[in-house]
Amino acid sequence: MNRVSVKRAGGVAVVRLNRPEKMNAVDFEMIDAVIAVAEDLAADPALRAVVLTGEGRAFCAGLDVANFSALALGDPEGLIMPRSHGAANRFQQFSLAWRALPVPVIAALHGVAFGAGLQLAAGADLRIAAPGTRLSIMEMKWGLVPDMGGMVTLPEILRADHLRRMTWTAEEVSAEEALQIGLVTEIAEDPLARAMALAQVIAGKSPSAIxxxxxxxxxxxxxxxxxxxxRESRExxxxxxxxxxxxxxAANMQGRAPRFD
Structure with a gap:
């Protein structure tokens, strides 16, 4: 089974983690698949926006526990330290590829977004969560620190004391608390539908301006x-x-929707 699926709706790409039997837990195959999809989309000049979601009952439950053994028993120095994507390694690129995408990325969250899943969501520009979604910087539960780009993205989203608390305790927060502390952008009963609606609005704007x-x-x-x-002046x-x-x-003057090539 492909770890990631992509469907297009006009200029909007819906990218779906596709390992529902494991609550979309991240293994090495998924990491590589996510990076490949992001790189393919980045090269598409017709792309207007991306919606990132998960198949089944969760957005992403974090790193597949089976991979912890491979990391612990293997060569972490050789696996983690080499830079394979500019300043980032393979694991960091899993989330940072979405930050680097030239168009807006909206993550639609449901069920859980734990560990690697939360760091993936943090690489998006917006995060829409279903009521009852649970979120956690989970790595401390396993005696680790966030290492999949989260220490680049999360400090821009969370106040420093909230980041410290969540990192040190590995506690879960509800969607409602996540909204209060800025970890999610908004809560919606159907986060995928809301994300698609936002993406369609964005897709209707000037692509070069977006x-x-x-x-x-x-x-x-x-x-x-x-x-x-x-940079403001240059853009x-x-x-x-x-x-x-x-x-x-012209569209504003004529009272119509703009049409872009």
């Missing part, structure tokens, strides 16, 4: 003020008067 906005927000979250201001300059922006103006 991609520029994602690049700009990434810089705005991490860079010094002068660099942010320079705007590169949009003004170009075909996508002219189509938006």
């Amino acid at each position: 991609r520029a906005a994602k690049r700009l927000i990434e810089v705005a979250c991490t860079a010094p003020e002068a660099e942010v201001l320079e 705007q300059t590169d949009l003004i008067g170009k075909p996508d922006q002219m189509e938006v103006i």
